[in-house]
Amino acid sequence: MSQPTPATGPAAALELRDVAKAFGAVVALRSGSLRVEAGSIHALVGENGAGKSTLVKIVAGVHRRDAGELLLDGRSMDFGSTAESKAEGIAVIYQEPTLFPDLSVTENIFMGRQPVGAGRRIDRAAMHTEAEQLFRRLGVHIDPRRPALGLSIADQQIIEIAKAISLDARVLIMDEPTAALSGVEVERLFAVARSLRDEGRALVFISHRFDEVFDLCDTITVMRDGSYVDAVRTADTDVDSIVAMMVGREVGDLFPKTPAEIGETVLKVEGLSSTGEFHDVSFEVRAGEIVGLAGLVGAGRSEIARAVFGVDRYDAGSVTLAGRSVKPHDPRSAIRAGMAFVPEDRRKQGLVTESSVARNISGVIRGGLARAGLLTGAAESRSAAPWAGRLEVKTGALDMNAATMSGGNQQKVVIAKWLATNPRLLIIDEPTRGIDVGTKAEVHRLLSELAGQGMAILMISSELPEVLGMADRVLVVCEGRITADIPRDEATPENVMRAATRSSQEAAS
């Protein structure tokens, strides 16, 4: 479905043509194209899993492209390693911070490029001063001598930014740098970005926040399902048309929320606190109700969910499911009580990707499948097949590795695994992150159907449309505290975002 690549004029600072990349069966990138002029800031937008980060990682030399072209100032490039792209003056801020926890903040910034004095001896004093200058330029206060260990995600993101700036690269790529930043920090970052643009550098900016995109960027490239859709000047377009391009259809039918009648309380969380993660969190989820948990990346929503399910410890508070109190830090007790948890990171937490589909689906209930203590593969397949069928998991055979499946199908397997336990409460963290639009709709339909059958659902999502489209009630988390509880009909992007950034803006003002 790839459109023709952008109009080719004079050699652009950075250009990709029909780049493709697959991880096993997961096609991360079908035909990604991008054209960034020097002295401009270019936005790269697309839904979760559209392939933005993969594209970035190909430019950075983290991944090798399977097909397509990569041009710097018109010269064709083939980076074998991140070192090579760095040498070519490409600086990348990755979506997930990549710091060395044991080393000092300064060393994290200057690793491999430390200022050296006589006898190539590292000049620490100079290094610290440089770091302090960088931070002053970014208008933040981080002690250059402290270890990177234990920095908040926001601070980690700032270190990454400082790192990239200090490289004074010709091409600077930022993959969702603002996801965890407060308004003030974002403003400072933008100031720096603009000054870099005015120095004639090329910048690529990835974000899910349209206000930022329209505020900062000169041009926008839209991606969908790993393919280039279109590139437009910010001046000539508006949010709705961008969203339309991203989703490829009207937003409405993506969220087929059917009202279900709300039953008695199923989940009751009281005064849950965990040092460094979240504080005094209390809420309820009732049968047939979909509760959305919204907030910035790093707000602590996943931590809350994990604590509730018992995979993480918590310091204080209690969790009750249908009147039964759930043992802290004991997922088995949660499962027994009727809890199911579809975690944020499919490949790391949701699945044993190197294990078969059948074993994954029967993973939670396999204890009950044993005949006279003897658990056979046949029994597993027998119990897995119907669930795979109901979710229409697309796979050749049940003993194929889950790793060979697309993100969407992997997500279906995770959901199937938990539905097999027939739970009363389903906690689902980022239900549609990194899956194609079609599957997205299916998952949403499934969720509202489950709610319709009286299941209580706690849904965490970083995608506002998803939260607003699916949730009966929106809880907003900000810096580990619940800052708002908004019923469906009152929930708007504005009041949710305000609540999501409230305390940080208070802090700033």
Add this chain to the structure above:
Amino acid sequence: GGDSESADGGDGGSSSEAVSITMLPKNLGNPYFDTSTKGAKAAATDLGDDLEEVGPETASPDAQVQYINTAAQQGVGALIVSANDPTAICDALNEARDAGTKVVTFDSDTDPECRDLFINQATAEGIAKVQLELIAEQIGGSGEIAILSASANATNQNAWIKMMESELESNPDYADIELVDTVYGDDDDQKSFDETAALLQSHPDLKGIISPTTVGISAAARYLSDSDKKGKVMLTGLGTPNQMREYVKDGTVTAFALWNPEDLGALATYAADALATGEINGDPGDKFQAGDLGEYTVEEDNSVLLGDPFVFDESNIDDFDF
């Protein structure tokens, strides 16, 4: 004139077939056993037998057992062993004997019921006696002495140490000599070296060290030779001339004793051949020819005594090369 003896060794009908003999020392890489094997090889050629040396890296019985087993599998005519443990290798030896292999122990014996013959390098009394005489003379008859032994369960070492202890108790000449410590170098050069250092440290007034093992005495000598105790702390024991030569010359050591391991290996081989060919069956009183070592007689408890230990010193050490 080896020929005539070999002729003698040959009579008793053995000249016909060549006996296959396996030589299994405590461990390889031990100069003492290298020398005894040298003697054994010479004897074997003299007898027209074929002798193969095998052995573990480290002197542990379980490793030795595997080689005994292998010998049994190969059904060799005779097996010459220096035991790392008197009991541990017994079953294996007996299985080998059931498989028709004659077993001769040398240097370090097993329980008598697991072997046909033991070649005794020297009686425990003899060894204990000569070492005590040497040390007493060197320290002037009084003072603290210590023993640097091999491993604490080496049969021969312990026998000698016991003898020395009782001798020190009983013999009035040694009334003023006090045995203050016994340490173990495990026949490991480095360990023995460090043990010597530790010994001198924990016993500042030490006058003499007896090391009844060739590895130990040379390590100890090397430590002493460049320490400030050189010449102050006397050292004697059982060593080989080649290892000790420089220390005798530089005055670290005045005299030490040993039988000739080469002869020991040779004697063991002649005995093994005699057993394998049925010339003798190892009963007390049996006589057999051991090449130019002359004729030997099996004594009580089925052992053969090589002879009295020999004392090496400045005057005679250059006459030997092993």
Add this chain to the structure above:
Amino acid sequence: MTTLQATTRSYVAHEYPLWRRLLLTRETAIIAVLVAVVFYSIGNVENFDGPLTLTYLLLDTAPILLIALPMTLVIVTGEIDLSVASVVGLSSVLLGVLFEAGYSIPVAALVAVLAGVACGALNGFLVAYVGLPSLAVTIGTLALFRGVAAGLVGTKAVTGFDDRWTDLATAKIGATGVPVVMILFVVLAIAFAFLLHFTSFGRGVFDIGLNSEAAHFTGVPVERTKLILFVLSGAVSALAGVYFTLRFGSARGDNATGMELQVIAAVLLGGVSIFGGRGRLHGVIAGVLLIGVISSALRLEGVTVNVTNIIIGLLLVASVMTPSVLAALSGLASRRNNRGPSPSSAPVGVGTQER
């Protein structure tokens, strides 16, 4: 159209036919090599076809066979236990000391095995609950247990166990040259195979090795499982120690020194991935026997133990390298048409555990 009503869609249980799943495996390859080596030796090594060979082979490899069973499970979870040989030494010494103190062999053996359980529990606790890297922990306990063993008896040996038991250790089953100890092994082997391949616990073991976080998220009791495995490893090692002692009729502090390397070499050779998550018991057993046969044949050939060590070392390196070598080759092949895996990737660090 997703719906929770049962649908028409149905799945085949297996991608490949049975024979392929059985034959084209790492385990089958090892077994094939084993068979080949055996036949070669019978043909070309003098006395290898003799009656004693099988007996001695099994007597020698019995301790390694025993310890390899729990070690397989431990390594499948991505951990490692370097302390097994020291546990052998410790239990051997305890057996000896208690026997000297006048206890009967069964009682002494029981105590020794309990001690092994304690050793395993210590390892397991430090690894699973304190969360320390098993490599470091078991290097520590390797020294500790061996040290206690040596400390208890010095370098002297306890001998003179009554023949009833020492004979049992080397006794054969009737006319067959097969030692009685093999009965113990077969029983344990079946038990462990069942545990690893046919129970929910076993599935958990694999899940932990493949992705312990995901395992934790699906309610697999990661800590408890690891603890149990280390305890099993300690217990079986102690059992092997009892056998070792009785076979040689001598309890020494330095018994079985360095055996951990042979066990690990054999387990990896048997197709267990050091990264965890992969491995089958029959492959491991073949791996142990392969090493046993090779060293036995080489001894018969009069080849010294050092050459044997070189060969074992090469086998070990080769066996763990093959997957990555193959990957590298296919990588090179595809590199030409500009495909391939992530170009530069970090070498994997100690063991396989994450921080």
Add this chain to the structure above:
Amino acid sequence: MSDTSTTHALGHDAAVDRLVEPSRQSPARRWFDTVVRSREMSILLVLIALITVTTVKQPNFLFSANSWRDLLLTPAILLILAAGQAVVIITRNVDLSVGSVLGFTAYLTGRMFIDFPGIPIVAVIAIGVLAGGLLGLVNGMLVSFGRVPALVITLGTLYIYRGIVLTWAGSNRINAGDLPKDFLRLGTRSVLGIPILFLVAVVVVAAVGYYLYSHRGGRELYAIGSDPDAAVLYGLRVRRRVLSAFVLSGALAGLAGVLHAARYGTVSSAAGVNIELEAVAAVVIGGVAIFGGSGTVWGAAIGAILLVTIDRALPILGIPDFWQRAVVGVLILGAIVLDRVLSARQARKLIEARDDS
């Protein structure tokens, strides 16, 4: 700015401050903290305590020409091994083959002197180091390109290298007599009361320590150990660095082998058996995290001295030295547990700091 104000923000306790805002402290204070509160210092104290106790019990443990010499001489070889091992472990790897490498070069040294009479000592040392480096290179190649844990690879090469020595040396050994006097003197002589071997060891440790602390390459080793994947994303030459770490470890083991020959005069094929564990132990006891990224060569060095000194002190303290390994084991376990506790406490402090900031 940073050095001027030592004023603490209200509600911050000093400990947290030290972690989160070291710059608030005066340079002198920072120096004090880094040195005095360091893991290294704590081991040093243990070492000093041990020596004191032993000396009280047996004065000439310290106060006699020999004992002073031995105190420094005995650990020298392990010191050198520990330095190399530390570098490897800092990169989140491990080198178990050092013992075999030591054995190899030790025997090689002897052979050199026997087969080429009158060969200059310097040449022999160079050859030894080179040979070691070569064996290290093999390890490094297999680890960094084979994508197999160093543990397994070096376990294998431990077998292989040792096997090579044993086959090569067979049962013949190097005797003191085969080695030139000057060479042997290397192993035992002292200058200004300090044994030459110890001086060599100190130089090695100092050089490696300096490189690790104040050269880019050194810092990259820490970065790699701290998070290998981040190092790749960052564009560090991970493979090359890890490779060179193994080469260094091998080369130092080679040097240790040469010195072993000089010190003990006799080299059997069993030289250096099991010493790899002591090297790892020394490093871990010295506060280098077994999972890399933190720790110093100084710590490893002190750890090595502590190990060896315990070995020599035990008999004097009336503990049969058979127990020595047990003590070592306890020390290793104690060290890693301590590290875990300390780092956990630090992490908690930092997170709390993040919370109330």
